Amino acid sequence: MFKVEELRVRVNGKDVLNDINISIDKGEVLILFGPNGSGKTSLLKTILGFSGYTIERGKILFEGKVLNQLPTEERVKLGIGIMFQHPSKIRGVRLEQIAEFLAGDRGEIEKLADKLSLKDHLNREINLDFSGGEMKRSELFQVLLQKPKLLLLDEPESGVDIENISIMGNVLNQYLKETNASALIITHTGYILDYVDANKAYVLIDGKIWCQGNPREIFESIRKDGYEKCKECEWKKV
């Protein structure tokens, strides 16, 4: 249902992604590993069509439709949702306003806000004076209200305490199971693997997909030997 084919992306005149090929089936969860600066977030922003990410080559396909030329909001309307790693703080714009735009149903908003301990945050300015964990919960809250068919999650668990990781992980997993949605998840800590059913992972290094395999196996290998070792590994190279 989602495909990236031979994608090359430039930012400020520099190639940040090269020859990227990704495929995600309906209901499938793909994990993306990679060191800082390897291009993971750039990939998510390119998928959503953010300015400054120029596609030099290749295609992004969602349910058979080429997204390359579509504005961000049109891609979102097709069913792609993102949870940002560093979301914007917007003065005077309240979480509630966005929630109401996304869901319309007050009951649904309250229910999910309650599950994610965000009821007291609804009337607050979005991400302003939110703690790291609160931001992540607010991001998950918004993306789930969007009811996307494909979730792009950029380090959903970073900065979140163990208790809240468990709450978020369970809420996310429940959504994925109930809706049979797909997801592309970037993770450094690997905690999220305890909550979602992921059976495929890619490693992105220097803007290229280096290898693919079982998420747990790859994560263990990175944890043990780091990405340098990963680079040397030839057998899994795509």
Added chain:
Amino acid sequence: MEKGLTNFGKEDLEKISSAGIDISEKTRSASFLQEDGEVILTKSLLKGVEILNREEALSRYPEVRKYYGKAFKTLDRDFPKDTEKGYFIRVKKGTVVQLPVQACLFLKKKRFEQKVHNIIIVEEGAKAYLITGCASSKSAEESFHLGVSEFFVHKGGYLNFTMIHSWRKDISVKPISIALVEEGATFVSNYICLHAVKEVSMYPTAVLLGKNARASFNSLILSHLGSFQDIGSRVVFREGNTSAEIISRAVSAGGRIIARGHLKSEAKNVKAHLECRGLIISQEGTIHAIPELETDYRDVELSHEAAIGKISREEIEYLCARGFSREQAQAIIIRGFMDVEILALPEILKNEIKQLEEKTLRSGF
């Protein structure tokens, strides 16, 4: 039948409403209306609130005469004497007024020069909300409004003053006001100007005269192409243990804005903060922020922050990633920037003014 707020035509009524005036008077405790040079309505529904033509008040009450010009004398400043009428409002000692008092200064005639002098007295321990709507009719081409206002908030008193400007693009306006705030008293001033105007020049000042006096100035300004707004707020601290806050949000959609702020401490143990934020949403727009802090003593805590810029691309893209179009995202960010919550409005006015702002911003720039 007495000529009142309901005697205006539809268009004029809409304009008057857009300046925060409740035509039905149902949510107000007293009302005043002056059209050009004529006082049309003075009505109070509360015993503790007097509302009159200022000239009439001066001739009727000898004790009021000493107030005329007193605020200016305190600052050793001169003021225009060629004024006529204006409103006189007195909230009697200990009276707490829940519903706001409203005053409307309306311009109807072409090239008319409305020059008023208002006197507002909040006696000891009294509390009131005052909303002043300044508006003009379609017919008031190239008119001029001068509004001299003197506020006296006596010991332990509280005055929350909201002024809304709803002029037309060829009208020039010059409000000159000073508030004297005594011991334990509070003066809050909210200013909103979202409509086009030719020129507004104002630098209202609060003078804190007694311990634990407090002042707060908050303003929301939207400047249209062709408008020039030189708007500031100043607080002078004449006594210690006093505090103040000045917050302004200015958006230029093509107009020229000078956003001033001045905190002047003439006493020790003063605490005050000045915040000025500007957003430029049009190539033609300009904003010049001039925050000033001044003290004669070391033992003060005065601070300011000023920031000017355009809407950030990240903020727009964040909202687009939630499904908003770029235009919707921009509108939401501007509305958020001009957040009515920054005004210290009483609950009863908050929703009204939110709706007023929504309506104005929705109609475009």
